[in-house]
Each structure stands twice: as structure tokens, then as C-alpha cells.
Amino acid sequence: MYAFIWRKLPFGLAGKLIGSVLLVAVTVALLWKVAFPWAEPLLPFDDVQVESGVPGESGDSGPATDDAPAGDEHDLPYDTDQNNPAPPSPSR
Template identity: 55%
Template sequence: MYAWLWRRLPGGPVTRLLCCAVLLTAVAALLWHVIFPWAETLLPFDDSVVGPTRES
């Protein structure tokens, strides 16, 4: 997959490296600001119990 992406990017090695850095930053920002907040509502991380519980 990385070889496919490297071959498709324009320019020489330095330009390709910069394009890869920009793409990586864009994907990370998309995950951080859109996907992770959406997925957080679906995950049970807030269902913790602190303190004593009632036993039946």
C-alpha cells in the first residue's frame, strides 16, 4: 500500500515526502476531530463505578 501511494504522488523524493507528511497530518486531524468524538459516544468508557456497590 505504501509503495502504491509513493508511486502515485507527484514530484521527486523530497516533494513526495512532504506530500506524505501533509496526508498523514490530514488523516490524523480527521480522526482526532471527527471520528474519535463520534466513536466515543458508542464506547462504554463512562460506565465505570467508583465506590461501594449494592449487592443483591
């Protein structure tokens, strides 16, 4: 297809380069002005729903936090002090 378009563009190499740039510009302009505005309402990018996370406020039960210790949001199930390598010695 691209070879067919390249063969059909007139005026030698310079005309083919200018013609191909114009074809790309017209295609981008048509997409930008016609196709993208038509498709925008069909896409879910603007459909953002933020829930409060408070149970009962928006009908959502919220995240289950009953089994988490009080006041400790980041309780890790492993020890972070083990398996840390010793700092390098100054002689290295």
C-alpha cells in the first residue's frame, strides 16, 4: 500500500517527500478533529469514581480492616532487620 502511494505521488523525490508529509498531516488533522472527538464519549477515561473508604457513606462497605492491629497501617509479615548485608569495610 505504501509503495503504491509512493509511486503515485508526483514531482520526483522532493514532491514525493512533501506529498507524503502533507498526507500524514491531513491524516493526523482528520483524526484529531473528527475521529477522536467522536470516540471520546465512548471511552472510559473521564469516568472516574473515587470512593471515600468510610463504611456506610457511599453504600460501599469499605476495605476490611478488622483484623489489622490498631494504629499500625504498614504491618509487614516478615522481619526487615534480617538478611541485610553488613556494610562494606573501608578496605574494599
